Amino acid sequence: MDDASDDLPGVMRVVRGHLTETYADLIDVGDLDRRPPQVRDLSFLSRALAAQAVRILTECSAPEAAAAVTDGEGDHGIDAIAVSPNGSDIWFVQAKWSDRGRAVLGEDGALKLVAGLRRLANRHYDGVNVKINRQLTRIDEALSSPRCTVHLVAALAGGGEVTFQAEQRLTRVGQEFGFDGRTPVKVHTLGLADFHTFARLHAAPGPVQITATLTQGWHTVHTPYLAFAGSVPAGEAAAWFEAHGPHLLAPALRNTRSDRIDQAIVEQLVEEPENFWYYSNGVTLMCDSVQAQFFGRRLQGEPARLELGNARLINGARTLAAVAHAVAQHPATAEQALVPLRVICVDNAPEGFLSQLSAMPQSDSHTDLLDQVAADPQQLRIREEFAAELGKQYVFKRGAPPPAPSAGCTVQEAALALACAHRDVSLSAHTSAGLEHLFRPSPAGAYNRLFGQTPPGRQIWAVVQAHRLVQNALADIARTESPWRREVMDHGDLLISHLAFQSIGLEDIEDWVHSAQQDPDWAKQWTGDIVRSLAAAVTDRYGQSVFLASVFTDASKCRVLAEIVSRASATGNQESTANTVAPARRRRNSISVLVDHGRIPDGTRLIYRPGSPPEEAAIGDWLHENPRRYLATWVNDRQRPLIWEADQQAYSPTGLIMHIWREAGWGEAPVAVQGPARWFLPGEGTLADLAGELVRAAALDGGA
Known part of the structure; x- marks a missing residue:
């Protein structure tokens, strides 16, 4: 590369120098051998900028970021493509370099980026270059995944400026692809300030220092390693995430990090902040040092502040991100909710323990x-x-x-x-x-x-x-x-x-x-x-x-x-x-048995009894409002033997219970129920009991 960087402002010099030092041996520029040196340099810097954007957003390594670059003939307006290790996120990057630090994304660039996304989403792979072609399997898997979040990225060696027309094109992508409402298309703009900050800090980030304020009721373990267990206000946990973001995550979690927020946790915290401590498994922090400061008496369990040196999150990343999101949307939850916390100090722990601790599975994993x-x-x-x-x-x-x-x-x-x-x-x-x-x-x-x-x-x-x-x-x-x-x-x-x-x-x-x-x-x-x-x-x-x-x-x-x-x-x-259901031989269920034996006379009144405390709690008041809702009259019909007294319509035993649940507005009702076990013949038992007696008696007669 030439020495033109000496003529650039200080910020540009830092960014250009970092890109050159990091990617000089990693970015493929073989297709530019016949181009003039100035063109090669500008193309290299644009590709390096695209790689750097991938690295910033995905926290991958520099070689992985360089491998994501797709710029060149047949790139269809996409300068880099990256897929998260679990396939749940895919990034499409368009980069613009300017030696003067004035790069902007215009409508033409946005249109090319959107068109490229559309081609790949619709599996129109004809004409793509070899750099995209080698990623097609992963791209297809990610875009076909129901959990996929698409990220459109403008990487600009400038003030991060996107023209109004370009912004409209990008923000409309969610609607064009059916993403309006729950929006798994996210638009990111990275400007010169982002690349400058990354260049200065990312190579050797300092250890994260955080403060954890423990409320009453915490306890500590001293052997074999110092540890604390308690809870912190949601607002304080959110502040950790806002201040440090991915730098707070242990390295083992960084490659699987996603911007996706677990809305179930957010809703749980916002709707029932006082109960969040009971529902959540919380977060676990590992650190190299702990300094405890007490507000009053220096006793275990009394309110205290812990100063944690070189803290890193090893469990509960999704919980912490959701807490930060909830607090940002609803600040009142900051003080109303408590987040369970474990702190483990590993200053004297052996390497084997550190490795095993860092590999802890997430508490909300499928296996747990x-x-x-x-x-x-x-x-x-x-x-x-x-x-x-x-x-x-x-x-x-x-x-x-x-x-x-x-x-x-x-x-x-x-x-x-x-x-x-x-x-x-x-x-x-x-x-x-x-x-x-x-x-x-x-x-x-x-x-x-x-x-x-x-x-x-x-x-x-x-x-x-x-x-x-x-x-x-x-x-x-x-x-x-x-x-x-x-x-x-x-x-x-x-x-x-x-x-x-x-x-x-x-x-x-x-x-x-x-x-x-x-x-x-x-x-x-x-x-x-x-x-x-x-x-x-x-x-x-x-x-x-x-x-x-x-x-x-x-x-x-x-x-x-x-x-x-x-x-x-x-x-x-x-x-x-x-x-329609094709004609088929019906199994002799409880109702068929009762009807075939004429066990219950027409006109017999039956009573519905909820089968569990949750069922009683959910619909009991609604049933009490009208006692006829409990009652049904029996008719000897194999399909619909119950006439509900509340509306005089015919139902099957199971069908009537499901209808009652719907009418009562029980949103958490189970998917299935054994209807004959809910309807009682006073003094004799449930329909299921009566049918069972007949089946057993028939079996004994047959055995005799």
Whole structure:
């Protein structure tokens, strides 16, 4: 490089020198060998600036940042592309270098960047250069992921100026790709000040020093390593994040850091700040030194301030980011909420302990949630019911080998199928973004809605089988469908399952499974009708340029699409096969047994009794408002034997309970219920009890 940097202002000299020193041997400029030296220098600096932007935003190494550079012929307006290690974030960078420090992003540059994104999102890979081509697999996986966040980056050797027209083009990308509402397209502008600060500080950042104010009730451990456990005000924890950001994270967490905020934690903190301490696993800090200052008495548990030297966060990164976000949006939570805190001082710890401590898993990880699920007695009851009634295996402990598909299922598969079967479509949407939502307890997750009241094992198995059949049908259909419908099936598979369950109805799920198993072609056509209706709804509502990965993780969009498909079905615009269950042999369930034996005379009054304290708490007051809501009259009909006294309409036992829950507005109602076990014949027992007695008596007679 020439010595022109001597003529630049001080800031430009620092930035240019740092870029040259860092990337001189890393940036590929082989395609510029025949260009004039001045052109080569400017192109190198522009590419180095793009790499530096990647490094700043992703905290990767300099060689990794250099490998992300795509500038050159066939770059389609994209100077660098980077994908996070877990594929949840992808960055598209356009860089502008100016020796005078006056680079701006105009409308033309913004249009090129957006056009490049659109080409890659639509998998139009023709004409891309070799630098993009070698990343295509990772790019495709990231853009196809329902959890993907797209970052558009303007890296400018100037004041970070983006023209009004360019800003409009970039901010409109979210709407063009269907990201309005929940916006996983983020626009970043990095200017000369950002690159100057990075050049001066990033090479050798000083150790992070923070203060933690412990409220009453904390305690300490002295052996083998000094540690403190307590809580800090949310405002103080937020201040750590705002002041130090990624520098507070231990190195092991930096490569997996994402700008994505866990909205479930934010909502939990904002809505119930006084209860956040009970819900949260908090954060864990490791440090090299601790200085304790007491406000009053120097006693353990008394309010104290800890000065932590070389502090780094080793657990709870998502929690800390969410706390900072919540406090920024709702400052009142700063003092109302407490964040659980552990501090571990490792000044004399051996290297092996440090390595193991730094590799601690995040407290809100999927594996930790599954360990909590395994400790739930409900799961053991489901396993016992699977074995006793179905002769099937139900695996719910992490690490245990899954059963063969014909032999049973895992808790993960059961939770996924139950979420799709739930009448609330938001469960399918949240699950498309990640399975963790299924196993988090309320209010942040769906676990209590799925398993809070133990669903009947037979119904879980039927729901799992139905979900499998729909997914298998989708795989078969994909071979002959258009590319657009294949994309809809790929991203909207869970919404399709949800629509299938709503069309079938849980009362008829076993019949539908039997029919689909007996006639796979019918099941494939049935599922295909739903696919075509959904694809048409997406096209009509959002167009075919929409970024599908975001549509099917957005609860509001999924709700709109479900309503459109349901209306089309009700008015006959959807193929008729999706509205019917093929004739099938019905299993002799409790109601069939009672009707066949004439066990209960027509006109007999039955009483509904909530089956658990949560159920009673949720709908008890609503039931008490009108005592007729508790009562139903029996008629000997296999399909709908109960006439509800509140509206004089006929229902199945399970269907009536689900209807009551909806009418009562129980938002956290479970997906399934054993209806015959909720309706009592006064003085004799539940419908399930009476049917069971008849079945046992018949078995004894047969044995005799």
